[in-house]
Amino acid sequence: MLIHKYRTIRSLKICYWGPSMSGKTFTVTAIKVMKSLENPKSVFDFVTVADQETGRTVFFDQAVFGFGNKPETNEFLFKIHVFTTAGQKRLKETRKVVLQGIRGLVLVVDADLDNWEQNIWSLRELKELKGNDIKEQKIPCTVFVNKQDLPWGRKISHRHVEQLFKAAEVSDLFPELKGCVFGGSCQQARDDLEHLLRTTPRDLILNSKGQLKREFRPKSFNPLIKSLENIVKQVIKKQLLEK
Numbered sequence: 001m002l003i004h005k006y007r008t009i010r011s012l013k014i015c016y017w018g019p020s021m022s023g024k025t026f027t028v029t030a031i032k033v034m035k036s037l038e039n040p041k042s043v044f045d046f047v048t049v050a051d052q053e054t055g056r057t058v059f060f061d062q063a064v065f066g067f068g069n070k071p072e073t074n075e076f077l078f079k080i081h082v083f084t085t086a087g088q089k090r091l092k093e094t095r096k097v098v099l100q101g102i103r104g105l106v107l108v109v110d111a112d113l114d115n116w117e118q119n120i121w122s123l124r125e126l127k128e129l130k131g132n133d134i135k136e137q138k139i140p141c142t143v144f145v146n147k148q149d150l151p152w153g154r155k156i157s158h159r160h161v162e163q164l165f166k167a168a169e170v171s172d173l174f175p176e177l178k179g180c181v182f183g184g185s186c187q188q189a190r191d192d193l194e195h196l197l198r199t200t201p202r203d204l205i206l207n208s209k210g211q212l213k214r215e216f217r218p219k220s221f222n223p224l225i226k227s228l229e230n231i232v233k234q235v236i237k238k239q240l241l242e243k
C-alpha cells in the first residue's frame, strides 16, 4: 500500500536559497560528484549556467537525483529536482521564477561573519517573495551552514542560526529547526575527495562495478548530503500525510 502511495508522488522540487557566494552551486555540484561516484544511475541530469568570468549563477542550476532505491532494481522511487537560485541582488526576477512550485528549501548560510548582513538580506527577501506560501503550505526547510573551514573568530556556526533567523525576522516561517541544521564545508569536502583519489589505490576504494564504496566517502560530505536527504524525507512525509 505504501509503495502504491509513493507511486502517486510526481516530481518534487527542492530549492537551494542563500546569498551570492554562499556556496549553493558548489554544494549541489559536490553532491552530484559524490552521487555519480557512488551510483551514477542516481544522477539523471545536471545543468549549471554561470557567468564565465565570475562563476556566479546567472539563472539557476538544476540537478535531478534519484532517491529511494526500489529493492533489487536499479530504479528509484523518487526523482528529486534540485534548483539553486542566482544569489546576486540584481537577479531577483529569476529567483521569483525558480521559487515557483517548490516543496522544500535548503537554506544555505554563509558562515563568513563579514557576510552576516548578506544572510539577513537573503532571508528577508525569501520572506517577501514566498513568506505567505511557506506559512500557509508549511513548506519545510533544512539549513546548511557552509564554509566551516574558516578559522574560529571569523565564522558563525550552526548554533547561531536561531539568532540569524531572529535578526532576519523569519523565525515564524520556520519554527521547527531542531535536527534540521547542518554545518559543513564544500571546500573541505572537495579537498578531501581529491586527497582520497590521489592517495588511495583505485582497486581498494572501488567495488566490482567501479563505484566508490560507501565507507570511503569522506566524512566532510555528510553534512552536505544529509541536508538534502533530510529535506527530501520531510517533503515526502508531508506529501504522504496530505494524500
Ligand SMILES: Nc1nc2c(ncn2[C@@H]2O[C@H](COP(=O)(O)OP(=O)(O)OP(=O)(O)O)[C@@H](O)[C@H]2O)c(=O)[nH]1
Binding pocket: 018, 019, 020, 021, 022, 023, 024, 025, 026, 027, 055, 056, 057, 058, 084, 085, 086, 087, 088, 146, 147, 148, 149, 150, 184, 185, 186, 187, 188
Ligand atoms: N572557504 C570556503 N569558501 C567557499 C566554500 N564554498 C564556497 N566558497 C567560495 O564561494 C565561492 C562561490 O561559491 P558558489 O557555489 O558559486 O556560490 P553561489 O551561492 O552559487 O553564488 P551565486 O551563484 O552568485 O548565487 C566559491 O568559488 C568559493 O570561493 C566553502 O565551503 N569554504
Ligand SMILES: [Mg+2]
Binding pocket: 024, 025, 026, 056, 057, 084, 085, 086, 087
Ligand atoms: Mg550559484
